Amino acid sequence: MESFRNFMQGRYGFDKLGLFIIIASIVLSMLSRLFWLPLLNWMAIILDIVFIYRFLSKKEFARQRENRIFLEKFEQAKEFIHRDRKNYNYYRCPVCKTKFVTPKNQTFGYTSKVICPKCKNEF
Ligand SMILES: [Zn+2]
Structure with a gap:
């Protein structure tokens, strides 16, 4: 556990955008199996890679900025749906x-x- 903590030192980790990416990836891979669309599975794998990249990233400010933009867009989408x-x-x-x-x-x-x-x- 100690070595994991050392490894994660200064790395960005988890945020709402990360959560969204993981959920999107799971949904895409399920849809890909359901409808036999291998393309969706590739998109899921790309999302996984993006998630891991952000999780391990040391550029905290850049990641926070992405998260903030994501949350703004997400709110706008919710507004649009509930208008x-x-x-x-x-x-x-x-x-x-x-x-x-x-x-x-x-x-x-x-x-x-x-x-x-x-x-x-x-x-
Ligand atoms: Zn009544």
């Missing part, structure tokens, strides 16, 4: 348990409460 959700309110009626969605700017006329479309319960 529609933001414009809607999601409700679950406490009486009949119906789930329904209304646009954010929709009002229910005389009441500021939400009216269930099924049982007309206000909550």
